[in-house]
Amino acid sequence: MRGIVALAVGCGLPLLATPPTKAASAKAVDTGTGPADTTPAETGPGDTTRTRTTRTGTVPAGTGPADTTRTRTTRTGTVPADTTRTGTGPAETTPTETTTARTAPAKAEMVVLRPGDRGANVLLLQRKLRRGGYYFGNVNGVYDDQTKFAVWAFQKKRRLRPQGAVGPGILRALERPARNRPLVPTGADNRVEIDLRNQLxxxxxxRRPVLISHMSTGAERSYCENGHCGNAVTPVGDFRVTKRSPGWSTGPLGAMYNSLYFVGGIAIHGSTKVPLTPASHGCVRIPLTTSVRLYRMVQVGEPVYVRGKAYTP
Structure with missing residues (x-):
């Protein structure tokens, strides 16, 4: 063992534009008298407009030089180029259809879950956390404290700042396997690792991680409470579980649930208060529902490896 400053006696609660079409052949029509008239064909944005000119005069029908028809191309500047066209060209997609297909997924991206929320999205979150080994409470669609602690564990595992809000990015990340970084790569196949720096x-x-929990360890300060004085330090070193205590137990420094002692009076135990900062008298606090699962898994004699120095985020 190394780094044991002082051991607590039990642990307590805190501390487009379209290209124009080719113009059609000119067609001359010789009718009665009157000024020359120009009649435009139907036009549309981006289309070539053809006009037919009717010339008049006194030359008898069938004589005189052939009449010339001039064409003029007309474009509009204010109507979108991909508006539906008339004619024989291929059908074009309207902008309304494109926008609908693009904006529908964007609404789902706005879903953000927070403590206190209820519903199907919370239920999905709990299921994903359970599959990942982070959550062991009721899968009931209620974003309670136990769900929040599991979210913190996942965020810390992925090197993210722990917070209660869960957006689409977290839900997607839960589908991807995490890169495992064991504290003791050469440790026993079945073991408990306590990472003081990341409070995990x-x-x-x-040799596979099956339970990952947020925790709160020793506050690393001196204390004197109820006639007991000491240093609130979680010792660093290689230990083994020496004793198990089921259910609630109360000591001079507070209450503990499902305690697994690994050195002196220092234990891993469930607590109703597991803050983001180190706050215990030296014990390792974990969420209540997680402590139930942990107590069933870990037996006397199992290795417990504690590494690092407690870090306050």
Whole structure:
């Protein structure tokens, strides 16, 4: 063992434009008298407009030089180029259809879950956390404290700042396997690792992480409470579980739930208060529902590896 400053006696609660079409052949029509008239054909944005000119005069029908028809191309500047056209050209997609297809997924991106929320999205979050080994409470669609602690564990595992809000990015990340970084790569196949710096507890089975929990360890300060004085330090070193205590137990420094002692009076135990900062008298606090699962898994004699120095985010 190394780095044990002082051991607590039990632990307590805190501290487009379209190209124009080719113009058609000119067609001359010789009718009665009157000024020359120009009649425009139907036009549309981006289309070539053809005009037919009717010339008049006194030359008898069938004589005189052939009449010339001039064409003029007309374009509009204010109507979108991809407006539906008339004629024989291929059909074009209207901008309304494109916009609908693009904006529908964007609404789903706005879903953000927070503590206190209820519903199907919370239910999905809890299921994903359970599959990842972060959540062991009721899958009931209620974003309660136990769900929040599991979210914190996941965020810390992925090196993210722990917070209660869960957006689409977290939900997507839960589908991807995490890169595992064991504290003790050469440790026992079945073991408990306690990462003081990241305030994260991991249980291994056959060298695979199966339980990952947010935790709060020793506050690393001196204390005197109820006639007991000491240093609130979680010792660093290689230990083994020496004793198990089911259910609630109360000591001079507070209450503990499902305690697994690994050195003196220092234990891993469930607590109703597991803040983001180190706050205990030296014990390792974990969420209540997680402590139930942990107590069933870990037996006397199992290795407990504690590494790092407590870090306050």
């Amino acid at each position: 507890l991991t249980v291994y089975r056959q």
